[in-house]
Amino acid sequence: MGATAVRPRVGAVPVRARSRRRFTPQTIALYAIALLALVILLGPLVWMFGTALKERTEVFTWPPSVFPKHPHWDNFVQAWSGAHFSRYFLNSAIVTLVSVGSNVLLGSMAGYGFARLRFPGRNFLFLVVMVTLMVPNAVLIVPLFLMMKNVPFTDPGGWLNTYQGVILPTAVTGFSVFLMRQFLQGIPRELDQAAAVDGANLFQVFWHVILPLTRPVLAIIAVFTALSRWNDYLWPLVAIRDPDLYTVQIGLKYFVGQHAIEWNLLMAGAVIAAVPMLLVYVLFQPLFEQSLSNLGTGLNE
């Protein structure tokens, strides 16, 4: 009798029942798992920062500590100027920024064309764009290398070891075109048709109406292009031999070869390579969330 009186009646006090449930062993276990996963997923990155701040002798001390007592910022100076990461950083920035610009511009132009304009062969040409999405990059390195090496009317070596050689193969991706087209198809045509009736030509409509309307998708194209170009490894590796043109990833690779034992400097280099995209993530996190979840729900439907 007493027991039934204490037990909360179903539906009568749902709020209290729910708030009390938060502190059940089950909830505590869930948070424990969440924290463990956090340590596993972020621990290595924290360890990178910690090692990058250690003095050379501190790297070898047992037991190891995550962060040193006195952060040794000099490692970054050494990696930045001593190991030429400043130069690699500049190269990566050039490659990334140009690729972002060309993907946003050329991708949005083509996406607009496929979504809004009528012309013979439209479906077939869009199929061509879709096929490029399915070609794995790995398949392309041998032929691309030989194409860049044998560009007509150039010196021996062609466009290997040049910025254009690194940038051009991904100056526009099928992904950028595809995203822009999908987005525009979700926007009512009336918005841009009204401007066209007013006598604006195609380019004016594109520039003054379409681009402002599609800002969210342009941002997604920019962020994902930046991420894939900054973090690109395979193509810059084969396209570049000249150390003055290494991107940060390639610089880091050859740094490993030279300084395998100096873990603190190597980790300082890794931090330099990682920080720009970490900043992009901090600044544009809602965009990531939005586009990845669109992918998740879109594919499920």
Added chain:
Amino acid sequence: MVLSPRVRRHLGAYLFIGPALFLLVLFNIWPALYTAWLSLQDYGILGSNGFVGLRNYVHVIGDSLFWHSLLVTSVYAAGSAALGLAGALGLAVLVTRKLPFMGWFRVLYFVPSVTSLFVNATIFSWLMDYNLGLFNYWLISLHWQRVPWLQQASWALFSIILVGAWGGVSYNLPIYAAALGSVNRELYEAAALDGANGWQRFWFITLPAIAPITRYTVILAIIGSFQLIASIDALTGGGPEDATLVTIKYIQTQGWEFLHFGYASAITLFLLAFLLVVTWVQLRSGRE
């Protein structure tokens, strides 16, 4: 020259799609066809030494190292995809619970996906270092022996799979979290009324409901695995004793070390064919 308005409109449209289409065809479609042409030649660094017909293909079929590399790649793909996707799904179930701070966990879990594969693998090469690495420090603290994570053939592939799974969990988690959010709530309520417990609901409602997304993430993980070279370079370089020699690394070695570009092209086409078959099987199995 006078152009009709219709033709002018079409020309305008071609100006919009032209630049992108030109670059895509030149740097995606054409190289794929060029690979096929290269694979029929004895092609060195100075150019073609002549047409050799199907000789490169015959050599690939008889090249035990190629088949070994395909096996290594497949084991890596299966292992890292299974661990990575299972982990991502498990964590997605966790972070989509209506509990405080789960949103924060979700945001933080994605961080390893924005740092590059090469940076991540470099960090793991430090963690897995035989003498000074943190992993072996822990093992010794527990009075176990050091593990030759990357130095011994029997361990190296396993270690690479762990690193791949680690990245896979982070990358696939938001995709699964979104997919879980789109599952019809009423199904769960109906099942709860029928007395289904949490596991049963997960097994009989959630998993079938997100099957399309799983098919997609599996294909994406496999395609990613077959292009994996950054973490191989940072961790093992394909060794020890070719234990982690993935096919793309073998292609790079044949091309850029031995300068056998024709042969590297033939291997590339075998890899592509293999990948297409795997994807096709995966898509077909989903339909049934």
